[in-house]
Structure formats: C-alpha cells, structure tokens
Amino acid sequence: MKLSVDRERCCGAGMCALTAPEVFDQDGEDGRVLLRDPQPPHRHHAAAREAAAICPAAAITVIEARQT
Amino acid sequence: MQQHPSTPPPTEPTIPAAAPLSEPVTLPTARPTGCPFDPPAELAQLREERPLRRMQYPDGHQGWLATGHSVVRSILADSRFSSRYELMHLPLPGGPAELPPAPPGDMSGLDAPEHTRYRRLLMGKFTVRRMRELTARVEEITAEHLDTMERHGGPVDLVTAFAQPVPALMICELLGVPSADRDIFQRHTATVTDQSTTFKDQMAAYTAIQEIIHGLVLAKRARPTDDLLSDLAQDSELTDEELAGVGAFLLGAGLDTTANMLALGTFALLSNPDQLAALRSDSGLVDQTVEELMRYLSIADTGIRAALEDVELDGHLIKAGETVTVSIQAANRDPKRFPEPDALDVHRKATGHLGFGHGAHQCLGQQLARVEMRVAFPALLTRFPTLRLAVPPEDIPLRTRSNIYGVHRLPVTWDQESGR
Ligand code: SF4
Numbered sequence: 512m513k514l515s516v517d518r519e520r521c522c523g524a525g526m527c528a529l530t531a532p533e534v535f536d537q538d539g540e541d542g543r544v545l546l547r548d549p550q551p552p553h554r555h556h557a558a559a560r561e562a563a564a565i566c567p568a569a570a571i572t573v574i575e576a577r578q579t
Numbered sequence: 580m581q582q583h584p585s586t587p588p589p590t591e592p593t594i595p596a597a598a599p600l601s602e603p604v605t606l607p608t609a610r611p612t613g614c615p616f617d618p619p620a621e622l623a624q625l626r627e628e629r630p631l632r633r634m635q636y637p638d639g640h641q642g643w644l645a646t647g648h649s650v651v652r653s654i655l656a657d658s659r660f661s662s663r664y665e666l667m668h669l670p671l672p673g674g675p676a677e678l679p680p681a682p683p684g685d686m687s688g689l690d691a692p693e694h695t696r697y698r699r700l701l702m703g704k705f706t707v708r709r710m711r712e713l714t715a716r717v718e719e720i721t722a723e724h725l726d727t728m729e730r731h732g733g734p735v736d737l738v739t740a741f742a743q744p745v746p747a748l749m750i751c752e753l754l755g756v757p758s759a760d761r762d763i764f765q766r767h768t769a770t771v772t773d774q775s776t777t778f779k780d781q782m783a784a785y786t787a788i789q790e791i792i793h794g795l796v797l798a799k800r801a802r803p804t805d806d807l808l809s810d811l812a813q814d815s816e817l818t819d820e821e822l823a824g825v826g827a828f829l830l831g832a833g834l835d836t837t838a839n840m841l842a843l844g845t846f847a848l849l850s851n852p853d854q855l856a857a858l859r860s861d862s863g864l865v866d867q868t869v870e871e872l873m874r875y876l877s878i879a880d881t882g883i884r885a886a887l888e889d890v891e892l893d894g895h896l897i898k899a900g901e902t903v904t905v906s907i908q909a910a911n912r913d914p915k916r917f918p919e920p921d922a923l924d925v926h927r928k929a930t931g932h933l934g935f936g937h938g939a940h941q942c943l944g945q946q947l948a949r950v951e952m953r954v955a956f957p958a959l960l961t962r963f964p965t966l967r968l969a970v971p972p973e974d975i976p977l978r979t980r981s982n983i984y985g986v987h988r989l990p991v992t993w994d995q996e997s998g999r
Contacts, residue, residue, distance in 0.1 A: 523702025524941045529949075530930070532707075539709075542702030565931050567941035569656060 512556050513574040514563075516544045520570040527566055531558035535571075544570060603633040603641055606670045606881070606904060608979075615977050615986075616847050616876060617921065618908040622646055626909050631893045634904060637672035642902035643895075644670075646909035648916035648933070650893050654905055655882065655937040659890050662940055664688040666885035668902040675778045682785070684817075684824015687940060690887075694939065697825065700815050701943055704807055710946035713749065717954045720748050725962045733992030734969035741959065742841035742989070743834075746951050750833025753947075754826060755806025756795060764788060768834045775980040788830065793823035829944070836878070837948045839978070839985030841955055844872045846975060846989055847923055848956075849968055854925045859960055868925040869952045873934030875923045877908035878984045882936065907933050963993040 514534065523542035527535035533555050536545040551559055563571035607621035625632065630647020645651045654660050664678040681688025686697040724741050731740075743765060751758040770776050770784035796812060796819050803809035808826055811817060817825065848855045858864050882905040890897045897903060911932050912920040935942035942948070960966065968975070969990035976987040 522698055522939045522941060523706070524935075524943075525705075525707040525946050526941075528707040529946070537706040537708065538703065539706070540703050541699060542704070542706045561930065567656065567937045568939060 512551065512559065512576055514546060514549050514551070514559060515572045515574075516546050517570045517572070518543045520568045522568045522570075524567050527562040527571060530562040530565065531555060534559045535562060601633055603635040604644060605635050605637075606644060606906075608671065610977075610979065613973065615972070615975065616843075616850070616923070618877070618880065618906070618912060622906055622909040623912065626906075626913060630913075631895055634670070636668040636670060636902065638668055638676060640668040640902060642668060643897055643904065645903055645905045646913075647893075648910040648913035651905045651907065651910035651933060652937050653892065654884055654903055655933070655940070657890070658691060658939070659887050660884035660903060661690050661887050662688055662694070662884060663690055666887075666900075666902075667883045668885075670881065670883060670902075670904040671774065673774060682789070682824055683821045684789075684826070685828050686825070687828070691939065698939070698943065700811065700817070701825070701829075704810070705943050705946055707946050710950045713753075713947070714950055714954060716752070717745070717749060717951055718958070720745050721955050721958045725958060729962065732995050734990045735992075737845060737989040737991045738838070738842045738986065739988075741955070742845070743838040745841070745955055746837035746948075747834050749947065749951060750830060750944075753807055753833075754829060755799065755804055755808045756792070756826070756830060760791060763791070764830060765834055768831050771831060772835055772982040773980060774982065785827065785831075789823050789827040792826035792830065793819065796822045796826065832942075832944055833947070835983050836942075836944070837951050839878045839983050840872065840876065840948070840952060842989045843876050843878060843985045844952070844956065845959065845966075845991070846968075846972075846986055847872060847876060848960075849966065849991075850972060851923045854923050855960070858925050858956075859964075862957060864925050865953055865957050866949075867928060868956070869949060870929040870932060870934075871923065871925055871927050872952070874911045874917065874929040874932035876984070877911045877932075877934055879934070879936070879982070880908040880984055881906055907936070963991075965994040966991055967993065 521543045523537065525537055527544055528537045534548050534551045536547050537543065538545050560573055563573045604625060607619035609619050611617050611620050626646035630650045631643060631645045634642050634644035636642055645654055663680065665680045667678055686694050724745055728735050728740050747761050747765060748758050751761060767784040767788045771781050795808060799809040799812045803813055811822055811825065848858065858868050884903045884905065886897045886899050886901050886903065888899045911934060914920050935945040969992040975989060978985045978987055
C-alpha cells in the first residue's frame with residue numbers, strides 16, 4: 512500500500528490522525544495532515560483505508576499494492 | 580420542472596421523464612410523538628423512495644431535498660455547492676425573505692477562498708493533539724461540576740448543572756473570554772439558534788455577542804494573554820472586526836453544541852437501559868459510544884447548500900441557483916449505510932456518520948467536542964451509578980424549534996443514601 516496526501520485540500524478536521532495515528536499526524540502549526548508513513552506496515556492498512564474513506568476533504572489517496 | 584430562461588439547457592439531457600415521485604415535498608419537521616430521538620417518520624419514507632428529490636420551499640422556490648447518506652455526503656463534499664447564505668432559500672417558514680451574506684468571521688457562510696483563509700488560521704489550533712492536551716482540564720471542570728451536583732443532591736437539572744457549563748467553561752478558557760460573561764453569552768446564543776424568535780432578534784443577539792468580543796479583541800491586541808484570541812490577534816492578518824466575528828463564531832459553536840449532546844445523549848442512554856448497562860460494564864466502549872450518539876442523535880439535523888452551477892447527481896439535474904437541503908438526520912439513519920439505523924447500539928462502529936458534517940466545512944471543533952464527551956459521559960455515569968430521570972420522559976421539554984436539537988431541561992436524580 513502506498514499513501515499520498517494533498518495538503519492543499521486538507522481542511523484539518525483531524526479524522527485521519529484520530530483514526531490512524533500511526534500513519535497520519537497533523538502539523539502542529541497549521542493543522543494540516545502530515546504523512547508519517549507513506550508505506551505503512553500491513554497492520555495499519557485497515558485504519559489507513561478507513562481514514563482515507565472518511566476524510567471530509569478527500570485529501571488522502573490510497574494506492575493498493577497489486578495482488579500477486 | 581422549473582425552467583430557468585437564463586440558463587442554457589444542459590448539453591446532454593439525461594434527466595428521466597418526470598415520474599409521479601417528482602412531486603415536490605416540503606421538509607418534514609414533526610418528530611414522532613413519544614420518540615424524542617427519532618427524526619420525523621416521513622423522512623425515512625422519502626429517503627426510501629428517492630434519496631434526492633424535488634422540494635418545495637416556503638418562499639415559492641423549488642429546490643431539492645437530500646436524505647440518503649451517500650448523496651448527502653457527496654453534496655457536502657462538492658465545491659459546486661455553495662455555503663453562502665445569500666444564495667440560499669430557507670427550507671422552513673418564518674425566516675427572512677433573503678438571507679444577508681455572512682457577517683465577517685462567520686466562516687460557515689463562506690466558500691473557498693474566503694472560507695479557506697479563516698479555516699487555515701484556525702485549524703492548527705484545534706488539532707487532535709492540542710485538544711487531547713486539554714483532557715486533564717476537561718476532567719477537572721467535569722469533576723467540579725459533579726461535586727456540586729453531589730453536594731446539592733437530586734433532583735437537579737442536568738442541562739444547567741452539567742451539560743451547559745462544562746463545554747462553556749472550556750470554550751471560554753480556550754478563547755480567553757471571561758467565564759463571568761458565560762450566562763450572557765449562553766442567553767444570546769440560545770436566541771441566535773431559536774427558530775421561534777424573529778430574525779431581527781437573532782441578529783441583535785449575534786451583534787451583542789460580537790460587541791463584547793470586539794472589546795476583548797482590542798484589549799488582547801494591546802495586552803496579549805495566553806489564549807486563542809490573543810494568538811490570533813498577534814499573528815494573523817485579521818482586522819478587529821473579522822477577529823471579533825471569528826471569536827463570536829467559535830464561542831457560539833462551543834456553547835450550543837456539545838451541551839446539547841451531553842444532555843440529550845444522557846437522556847438517550849437513560850432511555851436505553853441495555854445500552855447504558857453495556858457502556859457501564861465496559862469503559863472501552865466510550866469512544867465508539869460517542870460516535871454512535873453523534874450518529875443516532877444528529878443534533879445539527881439539517882444543512883443547506885446552493886448549486887453554483889448545473890450539477891448532475893443521482894440521475895437528477897440540479898440547476899445553478901437551486902437550493903439543496905441536506906437532511907443529516909435522515910442520512911445518519913440510512914439503512915444502506917448503517918444496519919438497523921434506528922437502534923442506539925454502543926457496539927456499532929458508527930464512523931462515517933455525518934454528525935459533524937462533511938466536506939470543507941466539517942466541524943472545526945469536533946476534536947474538542949470528542950474530548951469533552953469522552954470525559955463527561957463516563958464521569959457522570961461513574962459518579963452516579965443510579966442516575967435516572969426525575970420526571971416521566973414525556974415531560975422533558977424538547978428543543979424542537981432550534982437549529983440544534985436537544986432538551987431544554989433534563990431533571991435527573993440518584994440514590995443519595997447508598998453512598999453516592
Ligand atoms: S482527515 Fe482529511 S481533511 Fe482531516 S486532517 Fe486528515 S487529511 Fe486533512
């Protein structure tokens with residue numbers, strides 16, 4: 512899994528940092544998303560997917576690894 | 580279907596021929612008697628028939644009503660739908676014929692880039708981490724109010740003894756607003772959100788809040804203290820008027836939201852003894868109970884947007900200029916999204932609810948609200964293991980004429996002799 516975030520879209524609601532704190536954080540100054548781990552280990556995939564799904568600004572993109 | 584002579588027809592007329600269901604409806608508001616937590620029953624029926632449909636507005640406008648979770652969510656996320664008040668038709672009678680544009684600082688009535696400018700100044704102040712750092716202080720304030728309740732003994736009105744003061748003191752501290760003025764603010768805020776007061780009175784109450792904050796802003800510019808208003812006064816390019824507006828906006832948002840969740844949420848838990856027992860027996864359920872209460876109660880029950888351009892959605896064409904009313908309460912009870920939606924279920928994973936809204940305007944203070952609720956509910960329940968209503972449930976006065984649903988009073992009591 513690969514993640515990317517669009518800090519321009521982000522509205523700082525913090526759903527990502529709340530849902531998947533190992534993967535996402537918020538900038539202490541401007542509140543916008545920070546990607547702590549663009550390629551999180553498997554155990555964080557479900558939370559990262561959920562964060563992407565509920566992000567109010569659609570600022571998180573998940574690229575799933577191709578199943579082999 | 581309404582014709583707009585000034586708007587050219589869409590290039591591809593993909594709209595299905597008008598079906599009988601396309602008769603415009605009005606917004607249902609009457610909650611079923613005896614079910615203070617349920618949305619109006621007609622909403623469920625409308626949602627089942629068509630999650631997006633024509634709606635007749637009181638001023639004669641024909642716009643739309645969205646009731647399905649997925650369509651409500653897409654509308655709120657779509658920047659082609661504006662939040663500017665002056666573009667909206669009101670879904671309920673009694674309001675002014677035309678809404679004036681948002682006053683300075685009222686970011687909920689703005690679109691990008693004006694909205695973004697305010698939002699960016701503020702969102703760093705309301706992050707998950709910053710709000711969690713307030714936990715200890717929320718615990719302190721909560722405990723103080725529970726102490727007072729305990730000393731007083733039941734019955735007490737949970738609204739004035741607990742649900743209102745705890746979040747109010749927090750937002751006052753955070754902003755740097757003297758808590759001595761809390762009662763005045765609380766009264767004015769109640770007027771602003773009360774649909775049964777005239778628009779003129781609402782504006783007067785809003786202006787009154789803003790004038791007090793304006794005075795504070797000037798003081799903080801001169802002599803900054805350690806709080807949010809001072810921070811903004813120091814390092815932002817906001818004018819005094821804008822800053823006073825932001826202060827008034829944040830204060831209002833902090834005063835009349837979590838307070839209603841705490842009181843109505845307690846009422847809901849007391850009315851669902853099995854759920855209450857589950858929560859009492861497993862403190863690990865607190866976080867998801869808070870989300871479930873947000874979903875189940877949907878106290879900010881309705882949102883309004885206005886289409887800036889023609890938008891095709893769900894097989895319909897929403898024309899530029901048309902107003903769309905989004906029913907948050909209907910969306911949060913959509914069985915397509917939440918199985919058995921009308922049950923309060925503390926074991927449910929309610930994430931994805933729209934209780935804090937969605938899109939660029941999603942509640943800025945939601946992480947503060949979460950911290951407050953995550954502390955206050957368990958503290959209250961632990962302190963009073965025998966907490967119960969002090970009057971029959973049908974005697975609890977409901978805030979049916981407010982933008983934010985809740986209860987006016989919640990008389991509760993508990994066994995005093997058994998220790999607590
Ligand atoms: S959930 Fe989305 S909008 Fe909110 S902070 Fe994270 S990336 Fe930004």
